[in-house]
Amino acid sequence: MEFISNAMILSFSILLLLPKSRGTTSKIPDPFAIEQGNPTKIKNGYEEKWLLNIMVIDTRGAQDKKACTQCRCDHMNLPKDFYNVTRDIHNQKLTTNYKGGLFCCQDNLQCKQIEGFQGPRRMVSLRYKISWVDWNIYQIPIKVYILDSTDKVRSNGSKILHDCLAEYTIPATGGGGDSPHVQKENIPMEKGGYLIYGTAHMHSGVVNATLYGQDGRTLCTSTPKYGTGKEAGNEKAYLIGMSICYPQPGPIKIHDGEILTLESRYKNEFRTGAMGHFYIYLAEELPQ
Structure with a gap:
């Protein structure tokens, strides 16, 4: 699907922003919309295209389904x-301190199987x-802004540099008890606006996620x-x-x-x- 010659706007959803999509509403309230395909904003010589990248983890026959969905390296056939x-x-050589996550769930890698398990080839859509x-x-x-609780913000003079890790590991000795593990970062917004929609992308074991303003006010809890x-x-x-x-x-x-x-915030237990x-x-402006 390409939007090149006509200025179009998405009024329902963006493929990128569909975390746990069956249960997460992505509808944008009218009259707000996300503009796509405006020819005046496409660099000369370029075309605007859509990319859909799907990640599927097959847990059939896995020795530990929970560890499999967390992409635990010691539970993968690496x-x-x-x-x-x-x-x-950061394009640095991965060390053995990396215990699990996206890099241990690359294409064609498989979770360790129960001995003797044989599953038929399966097509997923x-x-x-x-x-x-x-x-x-x-x-x-x-x-649309995507904020990351692992963002190690730094500066180069007056320029703000974002250093997002995308994922993190909750250690086994994180304190335990009923208190959740909290990953927290302060993130400057160069450009603000009126909040129209908010939600979080998390994984199983999540307690919640909250975004606060500089004065401590709660902007959104998901x-x-x-x-x-x-x-x-x-x-x-x-x-x-x-929730949204x-x-x-x-x-x-x-x-x-x-x-x-x-x-x-996640449950305080080992998690990769x-x-x-x-x-x-x-939105920079509101309806008149």
Whole structure:
């Protein structure tokens, strides 16, 4: 699907922003919309295209399904030279201190199987519904920001540099007890706006995620929904959705240069590949 010659806007969803999509609403309230395909914003010689990247973890016959979904390296059939040839997010050689996550769930890697298990070859497909309308004077454009609770923000003079790790490991000796493990970072917003939508992308074991303003006010808290059955999209004990925030347009404004605080909370137990991403849609203006 390509939008090159006509200015279009997505009025329903973005493929990138569908965490646990069956149970997470991605509808954008009217008249706000995300502009796509504006020819005046496409660099000369380039075409604007869509990319859909699907990650599927097959847990059939896995020795430990929970460890398999966390991409635990010691539960994967890794090649012998894995740590010698694999590069991390900073293009550095991956060390044996890396216990699990995206790099141990690369294409064609498989979880360790129960001895004797043989599963038939299986084809997996996902269906997404995308709706759009022609741009008109009544639509109000919004900008999408993805915040990461692992963002080690630093500066180079007046320029803010973001250093997101994308994932993290919760150690086995994280304190235990009923208190959750908290991953927290302060993230400056160069450009602000009115908050239109917010939600978090987390994994199973999540307690919640909260985004705070610089003055300590709560901008949005996203809480999990876990499955209770066996059917697709309602798998028992698996995370199937995150709640969203639809504040009334106007009351919540993030100011230019404001420093936001993102906290992602998980159960305090050993876990690899944990993520704490928060998606917010901001509008620079409101309906007249």
